[in-house]
Amino acid sequence: MPEGSGVVAPAAASLGADEFQALLVEVLPTAYGYALRLTRNRADAEDLVQDAALRAFRAMTTFEPGTNFKAWMFRILTRCFWANHRRRQRRPNTVDFDDTPDLYLYARSAEHGLPWQGEDPARTLIDRLGTERVSEAIGQLPEEYGVVCTLYFMEDFAYHEIADVLEVPVGTVRSRLHRGRKMLQKALWCLAEESGIVTELTQREGDA
Amino acid sequence: MTPLSRYTCEEAFRRLDDYLDRELSSDETELVREHLEVCAGCAREFNFESSILKGVREKLRQIDVPASLQLRILSVLEKER
Numbered sequence: 001m002p003e004g005s006g007v008v009a010p011a012a013a014s015l016g017a018d019e020f021q022a023l024l025v026e027v028l029p030t031a032y033g034y035a036l037r038l039t040r041n042r043a044d045a046e047d048l049v050q051d052a053a054l055r056a057f058r059a060m061t062t063f064e065p066g067t068n069f070k071a072w073m074f075r076i077l078t079r080c081f082w083a084n085h086r087r088r089q090r091r092p093n094t095v096d097f098d099d100t101p102d103l104y105l106y107a108r109s110a111e112h113g114l115p116w117q118g119e120d121p122a123r124t125l126i127d128r129l130g131t132e133r134v135s136e137a138i139g140q141l142p143e144e145y146g147v148v149c150t151l152y153f154m155e156d157f158a159y160h161e162i163a164d165v166l167e168v169p170v171g172t173v174r175s176r177l178h179r180g181r182k183m184l185q186k187a188l189w190c191l192a193e194e195s196g197i198v199t200e201l202t203q204r205e206g207d208a
Numbered sequence: 209m210t211p212l213s214r215y216t217c218e219e220a221f222r223r224l225d226d227y228l229d230r231e232l233s234s235d236e237t238e239l240v241r242e243h244l245e246v247c248a249g250c251a252r253e254f255n256f257e258s259s260i261l262k263g264v265r266e267k268l269r270q271i272d273v274p275a276s277l278q279l280r281i282l283s284v285l286e287k288e289r
Contacts, residue, residue, distance in 0.1 A: 033271040126263030134267040
């Protein structure tokens with residue numbers, strides 16, 4: 001089991017304001033990235049991170065030095081998101097995720113002759129989709145799956161750390177992640193089809 | 209390790225996610241690895257999945273953090289002290 005990617009505070013009696021700020025500055029970029037994936041716009045993401053930072057600062061004495069500061073900070077950020085920053089109106093989802101089979105991208109790519117194209121066909125597909133469409137795909141997942149997948153992909157959190165951040169059992173993380181990955185693959189494939197990437201790659205293969 | 213203790217394709221596949229996420233015990237990891245060494249079909253599927261995960265991870269981590277964010281937050285915290 002991996003150690004995870006914690007910014008771990010030094011063991012001490014309690015955290016001082018300066019120590020807190022130093023740890024906070026270290027996790028700010030990834031906290032903003034996480035917030036951006038949750039809120040899906042920059043202004044809301046900045047507000048969410050600021051709100052979470054302030055709450056964390058006020059709750060500084062509850063942090064246990066020697067434990068994972070980043071997981072603690074992300075837990076507060078997630079709570080803030082659920083409480084104040086969550087969009088009431090979610091974008092309507094156009095993908096039917098029911099019963100998405102395993103190896104969805106592999107199977108669909110195989111149907112189109114893509115897995116044998118180049119040395120790393122999966123990578124070719126993801127690179128052609130690009131950051132914007134990959135972000136859009138993860139944004140299409142039902143919220144409980146999207147949040148777990150966001151933490152999983154954006155951080156090097158182990159399952160138990162994601163469980164700690166979201167305050168759910170590890171088994172819930174494992175099952176949501178398993179299902180969320182399949183959903184994500186379907187969303188990615190739909191975007192690749194809609195944007196003509198599948199056709200383009202198939203034709204390229206035919207021309208080769 | 210005897211041949212009887214080797215994983216079948218189904219047993220290996222059931223552990224695909226946990227294997228890629230390094231969430232298996234060392235014994236299970238070794239059994240999956242051993243299966244992938246002798247089963248080209250499973251190895252191709254595992255590699256495809258692994259490549260998707262790496263690609264998605266890299267794309268999602270490409271974030272431009274606003275330069276003003278840190279200053280803004282530290283300023284708010286300063287007032288709070």
